[in-house]
Amino acid sequence: MDSRPGGSLEMAMVEHIFDHVPEIAFFIKDLHGRYLAVNQSLVERCGLKEKNQLLGRNVFQIFPRELAKVYSEQDQKVLRTGQPIVEHLDMHWYAQRKSGWCLTTKLPVFGQTRTVIGVVGISRDLQAPGRSESVPPSLVKAMDYLESHYEDTLTPRILAQRAGLRQPRFARLIKRIFRLTPKQLILQTRLSAAAQRLTDTDKSIANIALACGFYDHSALTRTFRSATKLTPTQFRALRQQTFGANKHSKKGRNKPHRCD
8 A cells, every 4th residue: 555645546536637627726745845746737837847847846946935935834734733724825826927815725644554644735726817806915914813813802803903904805805715704704713723622632612612712611612503513512522433433444444354
């Protein structure tokens, strides 16, 4: 069994599918940040013609240093923690290396022993160059602030100020990019953080509620149930049950067969 990310037939098929989605850049990287699989859109954005010109290279060999540093730090965070980065607002390149904006999602690739062996990701275009209502760079700072301070008192007004934008324009941009209102985006960020803690820790619901910006245990429970139809306790039990079943199934598949 090939333990390298992107080494399977399934991954080759996924790469081929993304070759037909030009508004999305697709990639798989190994533990050292080297590209193992890419789609044609990413190749062309890097000013190259063939995939083999990109495969085996890392971001510092392809992009300007400041962009490469951002991409590399994201990769290392996923590799180190095993946690995904979901729809992060980033600057990237379109074809002919014109700058633009995208939403980047990066997921850990796990090996048979549940250790992280790579990163798979996509970057989805927000708009083509030259269109109106461009995304100001300051919006990225506001989104980074939300991701690192969701436990604080946050309002759309505070985030708009962080972005240096008037509230109406800030709300309009957030709606176009994330398909959510600013208030919904804040709530989604807090719920995602709570779900991650419910899955990865044994901390109490009350502790998780406060750590994720909710007033108390009851506030988290009401909001969580409204969004998922499950209480936090039910969600945690379901995740533990699912993980246990997957673990048992893998053990069963790895058990050698007897030949009598």
